Amino acid sequence: MILHGYWRSGAAYRTRLALNLKGLAYEQSGVDLRTGAQRSEAFVALNPQGMVPALEVDGAILTQSPAILEWLEETHPTPALLPADALDRARVRAMAALVGCDIHPLNNLRVGKALRETFGADQAAVDAWAARWILPGFEALERLVATHGNGWCFGPTPTLADCYLVPQIYSARRFNVPLDAFPRLLAIEAAAQAHPAFVAAHPDNQPDAD
Structure with a gap:
């Protein structure tokens, strides 16, 4: 591959x-x-x-x-990244979609470029735009993890939801979004920092990183 x-x-x-x-x-x-x-x-x-x-x-x-x-x-x-139970699979997919559909598309590179080139936004304005969408999404995820999490987003092992969340936390930090209100999400970030698969996938560890 x-x-x-x-x-x-x-x-x-x-x-x-x-x-x-x-x-x-x-x-x-x-x-x-x-x-x-x-x-x-x-x-x-x-x-x-x-x-x-x-x-x-x-x-x-x-x-x-x-x-x-x-x-x-x-x-x-x-290893499975979705639970065995159909209802639980739907819950994990919903958590992933919360990031993939409702947060990430609004703060990716091409959106930031459009904000700068079309609307004259400076970096502070771009950061504020990103926070506008990240914060309410993370508020919802914090509540969902409180209900379903056990070290990770859903249960005691990583799922698709964690594959979406951890990159979004990385992005939130790039946009200077305050994260102290999300202790459960930060605990997942800390778990990821100690997990070999997450460490190997981190942007700083990629061959094209600069």
Whole structure:
């Protein structure tokens, strides 16, 4: 497998986490979003949307991190990143979607670029924009983890929800979002910092990091 991604992309980060948690070997190919490499003819041939990640698997190309993570769970079910019970699986997917649908798309690189170029936002304004969406999402997640968590977002082992949450905490710190109100989420971040799969997936540890 070859993962085409950008070291600081939250979507690529969550994909690395799932691959690592499942113990799968993969190569990495860096796509520098800052220089527009995602719009190159070569990359658009892989992913017409021109976004990361893209995962090459035996000549096939998978795109969109939620689809990739679900494919990984279906084709490599052990260790499981979704619970056995159908209701619990729905709960974990909902926690993941809270980040993937309602937080992350509003503070990714292309949104920040649009805020700067179209609306003249400075970094403080971009940070405030990110906080506007991260804080209410984290408030909801803090309550959900209080109900369902046991060291991780849902139960005593990492799930898809953690694959989404941990990269979003990394992003929140980049945008200077205050996190003291979320002790349960910070405890998950601390657990991730001690977990080999999470350490290996961290942006600073990627071959294209700078």
